[in-house]
Amino acid sequence: MPVTSLPPAHDTELSLSVERAYRESLVTDRLGAIWSLIMAKCFLAQWAILTFAIPVSGPLYIWTLTLIMGVVASLYYLHAHRVKLYLLPTHFRVNAAVLAGLLVALGFVAYAFFALRLLPAPLAAALAAVLLGSWSLARAALRRAWPPLVGAFLWWGLAATALRAPAEQALLWLGLGLLCAQALPGFAVAARASRRRV
Secondary structure, three states: OOOOOOOOHHHHHHHHHHHHHHHHHHHHHHHHHHHHHHHHHHHHHHHHHHHOOOOOOHHHHHHHHHHHHHHHHHHHHHHHOOOOOOOOOOOOOHHHHHHHHHHHHHHHHHHHHHHOOOOOHHHHHHHHHHHHHHHHHHHHHHHOOOHHHHHHHHHHHHHHHHHHOOHHHHHHHHHHHHHHHHHHHHHHHHHHHHHHHO
C-alpha cells in the first residue's frame, strides 16, 4: 500500500465538497452586498438628478452603464473564484426559493407602478421596502446572523417613512435602504463568515 499524506478518497471528496460550498456561499454573499451597493448608487444618483435638476440622462448614464459594468465585473468575479450561478438550480434551496418569491413580488409592484399606474410612488416604495425587509428577516433566520435582522427593522422603518414622505423622495428612501439595510449587513455577514472560516 503506497504511503500518502492525503486522507482516504471519500474523505478527500467530502472535504473538497465542503470547501467548494463554503467558497460559493462566501462569493455569493459578497456579490449580493456589492449589487446592493450598486443599486443604492443608482437610486440615490437618480434621486439627486431629479431633485437638483442635474442635466444628465439618468437611464442612460446612471442605470444602463452601471448595470452593464456591474454584470461584466460580476462575471469576471465569479470566473476568478471558479463559481457558477445557475438560473435553474439543480438542487432545491430555501434561500433561492425565497429570493425568487421576492423578485416576483417586486416585479408585481414595479408593474403596478410603472405600467398600470395603480400605485402612488410613496406606496410603491413602502411596499418594496416591506418586501425587502421580509427578505432580510428570512435571510437572518437561514444564516443565523444578526446583521440581516437589523436590516429588516431598518427596511420596515424606511417603509413607514416612505409612506408619509413626499412622492419625490421615494427613490431616496429606497437608495438609503439598499445602502444601510441591505449592503452593509451583507458585507457584515460575509466578513463574519470569513472570520469563522479562519
